[in-house]
Amino acid sequence: MSTEKPNDHQSPEAQREALYKVQIDKAIYELKDPTPTGRELLKLAGKHLVDQFAIYEKPHGGGQPRRIQLDQQVDLRTPGVERFVTLPLDQTEGLGTRRDFSLPADDLRWLDDSGLKYELVTEGGILRVVLYDLTLPFGYNVQKANVNVRIDPGYPDAQIDMAYFFPPLAKMDGKPIGAICDDPFDGKSWQRWSRHRTTANPWRPGVDSLATHFALVESWLLRELTKA
Numbered sequence: 001m002s003t004e005k006p007n008d009h010q011s012p013e014a015q016r017e018a019l020y021k022v023q024i025d026k027a028i029y030e031l032k033d034p035t036p037t038g039r040e041l042l043k044l045a046g047k048h049l050v051d052q053f054a055i056y057e058k059p060h061g062g063g064q065p066r067r068i069q070l071d072q073q074v075d076l077r078t079p080g081v082e083r084f085v086t087l088p089l090d091q092t093e094g095l096g097t098r099r100d101f102s103l104p105a106d107d108l109r110w111l112d113d114s115g116l117k118y119e120l121v122t123e124g125g126i127l128r129v130v131l132y133d134l135t136l137p138f139g140y141n142v143q144k145a146n147v148n149v150r151i152d153p154g155y156p157d158a159q160i161d162m163a164y165f166f167p168p169l170a171k172m173d174g175k176p177i178g179a180i181c182d183d184p185f186d187g188k189s190w191q192r193w194s195r196h197r198t199t200a201n202p203w204r205p206g207v208d209s210l211a212t213h214f215a216l217v218e219s220w221l222l223r224e225l226t227k228a
Helices: 012-017 038-044 105-114 210-225
Strands: 020-024 027-031 053-058 066-068 082-088 118-123 126-135 144-151 163-166 180-185 188-193
Touching: 020 038, 027 038, 038 053, 105 126, 105 210, 144 210
Parallel strands: 020 082
Antiparallel strands: 020 027, 053 066, 053 082, 118 126, 126 144, 144 163, 163 188, 180 188
16 A cells, blocks of 8 residues: 555556555445544544544554544554444443444444344453343243443454353342352442353354354253253
């Protein structure tokens, strides 16, 4: 990619070479400024009500997307096409408004399709996806609970493990739930369920995701009710 800023004396070919390509969501755009702000990138993508959107830069080597503030500049003068993803912030006031990090598009689509309020929260350097008012199978002390899972570095190649519930769950038959402990987060004491994948059911990069992990959480909830 050329880093020379075009000028009126250059040929059309030279001006085209000097353009910087960026991918925002699924579209490719070209611009001349090598250090645009988050605000300018949002407007470039047609998000003119910039206060209603967040924009994240996707690292070349993978890893968690990094949020770009509206007036923060991004340097496009490194080789390769810079990739960004936008996220609408016009969420219902109250629960469900925190979006401290982003996730792969398939995960965001699954969260939106779930019909549940959710938040993406960073606390103490730990990323968590929090779902509110998840309906539980009959047999627990509550009909609905909040649940969070940790997103560790390297996801989605790295696995999601365990689940954390609030309020703490108990079985209506009075029998104890095994392998649980307290976990402080977001000013509350959550109930950690230490449930792990086995060699017969390993994490499958490129296949497993939030959707498959929460399907596994549902199976844990059902299986617990059948234990003697």
